[in-house]
Amino acid sequence: MSNIITVKDMNLWYGDHQALKNINIEIPEKSITALIGPSGCGKSTFLKTLNRMNDLVPSVKITGDIRYNDTDIFSKEVDVNSLRKEIGMVFQKPNPFPMSIYDNVAYGPRTHGITNKAQLDEIVESALRDAAIWDEVKDRLKKNALGMSGGQQQRLCIARALAVQPKILLMDEPTSALDPISTSRIEELAMELKEKYTIVMVTHNMQQAVRVSDYTAFFLLGELVEFGKTDDIFSQPKDKRTEDYITGRFG
Amino acid sequence: MKTRKNSKKVNHAIQDIKWETEYKHQQKKRNRTQTMENIIHGIFLLLGLITVGCVLLITVYLVISGIPAIKEIGIADFLFGKEWASTAAQPEYGILPFILTSIYGTAGAIVIGVPIGFMTAVYLSKMASPKVKSAMQTAVSLLAGIPSVVYGLVGMLVLVPGIRKIFNVPDGASLLAAIIVLAIMILPSIIKMSVTALDAVPKEYEDASLALGATPVETYFKVSVPAAKSGIAAAVVLGVGRAIGEAMAVMMVAGNVPNMPDSLFQSVRFLTTAVSSEMSYSSGLQRQALFSIALVLFLFIMLINVTLNFFLKREKE
Ligand SMILES: Nc1ncnc2c1ncn2[C@@H]1O[C@H](COP(=O)(O)OP(=O)(O)O)[C@@H](O)[C@H]1O
Numbered sequence: 001m002s003n004i005i006t007v008k009d010m011n012l013w014y015g016d017h018q019a020l021k022n023i024n025i026e027i028p029e030k031s032i033t034a035l036i037g038p039s040g041c042g043k044s045t046f047l048k049t050l051n052r053m054n055d056l057v058p059s060v061k062i063t064g065d066i067r068y069n070d071t072d073i074f075s076k077e078v079d080v081n082s083l084r085k086e087i088g089m090v091f092q093k094p095n096p097f098p099m100s101i102y103d104n105v106a107y108g109p110r111t112h113g114i115t116n117k118a119q120l121d122e123i124v125e126s127a128l129r130d131a132a133i134w135d136e137v138k139d140r141l142k143k144n145a146l147g148m149s150g151g152q153q154q155r156l157c158i159a160r161a162l163a164v165q166p167k168i169l170l171m172d173e174p175t176s177a178l179d180p181i182s183t184s185r186i187e188e189l190a191m192e193l194k195e196k197y198t199i200v201m202v203t204h205n206m207q208q209a210v211r212v213s214d215y216t217a218f219f220l221l222g223e224l225v226e227f228g229k230t231d232d233i234f235s236q237p238k239d240k241r242t243e244d245y246i247t248g249r250f251g
Numbered sequence: 252m253k254t255r256k257n258s259k260k261v262n263h264a265i266q267d268i269k270w271e272t273e274y275k276h277q278q279k280k281r282n283r284t285q286t287m288e289n290i291i292h293g294i295f296l297l298l299g300l301i302t303v304g305c306v307l308l309i310t311v312y313l314v315i316s317g318i319p320a321i322k323e324i325g326i327a328d329f330l331f332g333k334e335w336a337s338t339a340a341q342p343e344y345g346i347l348p349f350i351l352t353s354i355y356g357t358a359g360a361i362v363i364g365v366p367i368g369f370m371t372a373v374y375l376s377k378m379a380s381p382k383v384k385s386a387m388q389t390a391v392s393l394l395a396g397i398p399s400v401v402y403g404l405v406g407m408l409v410l411v412p413g414i415r416k417i418f419n420v421p422d423g424a425s426l427l428a429a430i431i432v433l434a435i436m437i438l439p440s441i442i443k444m445s446v447t448a449l450d451a452v453p454k455e456y457e458d459a460s461l462a463l464g465a466t467p468v469e470t471y472f473k474v475s476v477p478a479a480k481s482g483i484a485a486a487v488v489l490g491v492g493r494a495i496g497e498a499m500a501v502m503m504v505a506g507n508v509p510n511m512p513d514s515l516f517q518s519v520r521f522l523t524t525a526v527s528s529e530m531s532y533s534s535g536l537q538r539q540a541l542f543s544i545a546l547v548l549f550l551f552i553m554l555i556n557v558t559l560n561f562f563l564k565r566e567k568e
Pocket residue numbers: 014017019037038039040041042043044045046057
């Protein structure tokens with residue numbers, strides 16, 4: 001399996017504070033990679049670096065090399081908006097726009113120039129189907145998205161991200177604000193989506209990492225301590241710190 | 252053993268009494284603070300009622316003093332009469348020129364002021380660096396604090412001659428001059444309120460839009476502005492209220508002649524200035540008619556306030 005993202009010697013500072021230290025990682029295509037580690041260790045920061053959402057933080061400074069399919073994502077030729085179209089993101093707190101369900105999903109495609117109604121209808125339906133929420137919302141597409149439950153809102157956000165046909169889906173603790181039933185629906189969904197998409201998912205829930213991910217990266221204090229097949233990481237961690245963390249001795 | 256038990260009992264009894272007195276003491280204290288609270292509550296209520304009382308008083312007074320003239324002149328002749336000649340031998344009391352001037356003047360100010368104010372607000376809230384933002388917001392606050400007579404003065408000295416020269420008209424004191432002055436005067440309230448509404452848009456919405464590959468500008472106009480639309484609408488209505496209620500500045504730049512506002516270069520008189528310019532020497536039916544004009548103006552403002560409240564309530568939801 002080939003790697004879709006390659007990170008080499010990446011460092012990141014917020015002002016004087018170094019949040020990521022010498023990160024090296026290769027993320028395989030069409031799989032789920034879980035990022036685990038205690039709070040504040042830089043998981044979200046790492047995730048936001050991949051679609052350059054960190055550019056929005058004024059004090060940020062990044063060194064090193066990040067390649068998405070061989071293109072340097074920081075090179076001048078790369079248009080950050082096209083990059084973000086390819087690398088979608090789902091946030092920790094469900095954040096649908098205060099618009100109708102339909103308009104939420106159609107937002108991305110419209111932004112990228114699709115105006116044909118029939119075409120939009122088709123994109124919206126297929127994105128909602130892919131996000132396993134079509135049956136629940138097909139009769140109320142014109143209703144405001146804020147009226148849905150938290151779990152439905154999160155799946156709508158996934159649909160919204162899928163509607164621009166990304167290659168990668170970054171998910172930052174997508175289930176931390178949800179109840180157990182919604183959580184397991186999202187987990188199932190993630191496992192279905194990896195047929196078509198590469199998923200990088202931050203989670204603070206180690207069982208979740210074991211349940212859904214193929215690869216796991218363990219972060220600690222801004223360092224990538226260990227990265228490998230999820231089964232290996234959880235059955236025979238190489239690093240003492242990983243072992244301590246997954247056995248619950250800290251964090 | 253026994254004595255110890257007894258002494259324990261006694262100790263308990265003493266403790267109980269102590270608690271009881273303590274409890275009573277507390278109770279008294281609580282009662283006293285309760286009374287104090289009630290008194291303070293009453294004082295504040297009274298102070299609040301002063302405002303309510305003023306509103307009621309003004310409303311009742313305006314209605315009572317505004318109705319007689321309307322009755323005498325006839326409501327249709329009063330509202331739709333095209334001629335105002337209050338001091339003529341055959342007096343005419345038609346206020347359509349004032350109503351239309353106020354409406355056109357306000358509409359013109361909105362047409363010019365809202366786009367400028369709105370764009371400024373988007374810039375300040377979303378794009379400006381913190382330094383620029385704070386500098387410009389200070390300027391906006393200063394603009395809001397300038398007395399209207401100063402606007403009038405500057406308008407008279409700069410705008411009126413300017414219009415005369417540029418458009419080559421005999422007199423620059425005109426509806427156009429009033430519109431421009433009003434547009435500038437409503438800018439601060441529109442900007443301030445729109446900025447507040449735009450600042451309150453959750454960052455999560457904007458992040459979601461950017462993460463979908465929308466550019467920042469697309470994000471502001473497709474996500475932030477729609478999310479703040481009730482607040483922005485309220486800002487516009489507030490601007491309408493300011494414009495329609497302004498008297499001093501428009502008196503100084505509009506020429507203050509009771510013409511129908513047939514053209515932008517016509518010298519005109521607004522509802523507000525119609526009242527203020529004749530009040531000092533008026534008497535009899537003329538004076539009563541001025542009260543009636545004030546009543547009409549008051550109704551306009553009420554309507555605007557109801558609209559404003561509607562938008563503000565929606566903003567809260
Ligand atoms: N926008 C920011 N500005 C400054 N420091 C930040 C910012 N975001 C995160 N940090 C800091 O970077 C470190 C890593 O944060 P984060 O990536 O959010 O960790 P995690 O997601 O693993 O909990 C923390 O010390 C945090 O305080």
